[in-house]
Amino acid sequence: METIFYSDPGIIMYIISMTISYCFALILLTRKRQSRSNSYLCTFFIIIGNSLLTFFIFDRYIYKDHYEAFRIVDSLIAIPVVICIYFYFVSLLQPQKLKKPFFIKNIAPYLFLLLLVIISHSIYGRVEGINSIEECFQFIHNPTIILRLIAFIYLTLYEIYVVYDILRMHFNYQKFISENYSFQGVSIHWVLYILLLFITLATLHIIRIVNSDILYKVLFGFFSCILLVSIFIIGSRQKELVHPEDFPEESDEDHFHELSQSHAKRVVLKERLLIYFEEQKPYLNKDLKMQDIAQALCTNRSYISQLFHHDLNTSFYTFVNRYRIEYAISMMKNSQQFSIEHYADISGFKSRSVFFSQFKEITGTTPHFYIRKIETLLYNRSKVLRSN
Numbered sequence: 520m521e522t523i524f525y526s527d528p529g530i531i532m533y534i535i536s537m538t539i540s541y542c543f544a545l546i547l548l549t550r551k552r553q554s555r556s557n558s559y560l561c562t563f564f565i566i567i568g569n570s571l572l573t574f575f576i577f578d579r580y581i582y583k584d585h586y587e588a589f590r591i592v593d594s595l596i597a598i599p600v601v602i603c604i605y606f607y608f609v610s611l612l613q614p615q616k617l618k619k620p621f622f623i624k625n626i627a628p629y630l631f632l633l634l635l636v637i638i639s640h641s642i643y644g645r646v647e648g649i650n651s652i653e654e655c656f657q658f659i660h661n662p663t664i665i666l667r668l669i670a671f672i673y674l675t676l677y678e679i680y681v682v683y684d685i686l687r688m689h690f691n692y693q694k695f696i697s698e699n700y701s702f703q704g705v706s707i708h709w710v711l712y713i714l715l716l717f718i719t720l721a722t723l724h725i726i727r728i729v730n731s732d733i734l735y736k737v738l739f740g741f742f743s744c745i746l747l748v749s750i751f752i753i754g755s756r757q758k759e760l761v762h763p764e765d766f767p768e769e770s771d772e773d774h775f776h777e778l779s780q781s782h783a784k785r786v787v788l789k790e791r792l793l794i795y796f797e798e799q800k801p802y803l804n805k806d807l808k809m810q811d812i813a814q815a816l817c818t819n820r821s822y823i824s825q826l827f828h829h830d831l832n833t834s835f836y837t838f839v840n841r842y843r844i845e846y847a848i849s850m851m852k853n854s855q856q857f858s859i860e861h862y863a864d865i866s867g868f869k870s871r872s873v874f875f876s877q878f879k880e881i882t883g884t885t886p887h888f889y890i891r892k893i894e895t896l897l898y899n900r901s902k903v904l905r906s907n
Contacts, residue, residue: 536571537575540564541568546751554759555759560751560755566599588730599629601681612689612760646663674725682717682721697834697835700835701843701867712753720746723735723739724739792826799815802839803846803865
């Protein structure tokens with residue numbers, strides 16, 4: 520049995536993942552400055568390291584059959600890991616949720632299930648030798664088997680909920696950025712990549728619980744390593760994100776007064792906004808925020824947001840970048856001697872890639888092609904003038 524155990528590549532992958540987790544946690548712990556999200560990231564690595572260590576102990580010293588299906592320990596070990604991943608992304612994307620009711624809602628059901636498992640095993644003992652779902656249903660009358668199925672179903676549903684909520688938070692944060700900033704800010708597109716890895720890992724783990732074939736253990740261990748390394752490399756470098764609560768608070772009276780303005784007053788504010796953009800060119804400021812516009816027009820951010828949504832039918836991000844592209848085009852018409860980076864810089868863009876994507880989205884062509892088009896028109900015009 521020991522020879523089979525130590526030659527199991529699935530177990531070797533688990534040991535590698537456990538070692539990686541503890542090493543990453545140690546690196547994060549030794550950092551002088553700990554952000555809120557990095558603290559949750561460090562906790563995640565500690566929890567997953569402890570979970571893999573617990574799995575190793577159970578598989579090595581408690582379970583006689585290392586390929587048994589529907590083991591309760593597989594579900595109970597996985598749930599805290601999913602909880603930690605969820606908490607990390609909440610701390611990053613929606614930290615205002617991290618309050619006592621949120622922790623209770625996510626942790627209490629797991630603790631209750633764990634308590635039931637302990638009581639059940641102490642009374643009825645543990646059923647061994649189950650290697651398929653058919654054999655599991657043969658002992659369905661046993662409370663410990665029922666709890667195995669409950670734990671498995673709970674884990675599956677909780678993973679689906681976590682994926683859904685992270686996607687929702689990601690979408691809402693992207694929307695928040697586009698409504699309040701004229702630049703993309705800190706990129707969080709990597710969240711989708713990590714989420715894809717998590718879905719792959721969760722799927723493999725669920726299959727591995729049902730089917731104890733060694734292939735799924737190896738695949739699960741392999742993707743665990745990829746997920747851990749990816750989260751550490753990207754997450755440890757992730758800067759703190761801005762959130763709605765970082766803006767100055769506006770009283771309920773302000774909201775009521777602003778939102779009850781007449782259509783005529785909204786038209787006046789819209790005209791003031793357009794004149795301000797035409798004359799003062801605030802869009803040339805690379806760090807322009809909606810809050811800056813609200814202060815310049817002597818109103819609050821909520822009313823400016825309403826103006827963009829209901830009167831201009833666009834986002835703040837799109838509105839500002841359209842002015843930037845128009846300004847870049849006017850500069851290109853005046854002179855074609857400069858680089859694309861120069862036009863992006865002087866028109867208020869923080870990066871060349873964003874300038875490219877916005878230019879093509881608004882004009883339907885690339886900056887290079889547009890400049891060549893202008894040069895061709897100017898050349899043809901000069902030929903006509905010379906011939907006359």
